[in-house]
Amino acid sequence: MRWSEIDTIPCPVAQAMAVIGDSWTILILRDALRGATKFEEFQRATGASRAIIADRLAHLVAHKVMERVKYEDHPPRFAYRLTPRGRALQPLLMTMAHWSETQLRGATRPARRRHTVCDHAFTPVITCSHCGEPAPPDTITYDAPRIEVTKRPRPATS
Amino acid sequence: MRWSEIDTIPCPVAQAMAVIGDSWTILILRDALRGATKFEEFQRATGASRAIIADRLAHLVAHKVMERVKYEDHPPRFAYRLTPRGRALQPLLMTMAHWSETQLRGATRPARRRHTVCDHAFTPVITCSHCGEPAPPDTITYDAPRIEVTKRPRPATS
């Protein structure tokens, strides 16, 4: 199976990867969440080739993660802005950064996130929408385990 | 810049992508979190080519996200298991699946997650480690905005 066909897999993770899973795309989204909007900004900040930036931005626009808006007519200039769907990726990027900071000992010191509600430095904690308590991996089960869709030949009737 | 060089970028997100950002890798991790351990399981569940599975598993092992353990000597058989570092990716995958389920209208119906602490269906909510309240994107600021590391020539003193 080709990578370009992952969007045919009926799985939420695969569907997400079809939209944001290409190489460089996450870095583009990282920069968009930091405020980048221009083609050149994405190119410089990511370091990817211009052809890749053009391709990935078009892909994100096609999937309504970003929108392309003209902000100047002569000469034509465009800004790429996150849509609500794109802004909804912030928790994903934050979770990824947190994993990186806690699990990989790189040369990067942790970002200092501040919660403006309580005005304190914090780390993200995933909790349960029902009881509000933390929901670490070992406290989670799935009600309807995913069923492996296997094609089995139907017994011939003719 | 080549994709194989992202690991040189001093940014937590880029460092994470260097470890888990290749195409197919997230699907391999998805299956590992679902309980897959064998080479053939990963190959069948993801649909990627055998060469890709071999390459990606080796990469994950090299970065201590998975470990390769022999579970049979004659003939040699190996299992790939998540390390603590790998299991720590569960929140990332869950956040991704949640984004997909809420933001993409695919043919995939939402997984029914259950929190065993309160025994209720739930959705993941990111909260603040300090006050415990939800920390949506618009309540988060950064204390030390990332500084662009630019080399500027030191004024000559001789």
Next chain:
DNA sequence: GATGTAAGTTTATTTTCTGAACTTACCCTC
């Protein structure tokens, strides 16, 4: 003896990426 399973490796072909230059269109400075 043939088939199946498991864990890969090898190979030829196809696809994608990279770096660099090129294009259009305007503005600013000397």
Next chain:
DNA sequence: GAGGGTAAGTTCAGAAAATAAACTTACATC
């Protein structure tokens, strides 16, 4: 008014990576 800068791409040839399919080793089962 010539040259340089900015912005948003496109084009192209060469390099790198992915793909499908076959092959390998080693055993177990039919």
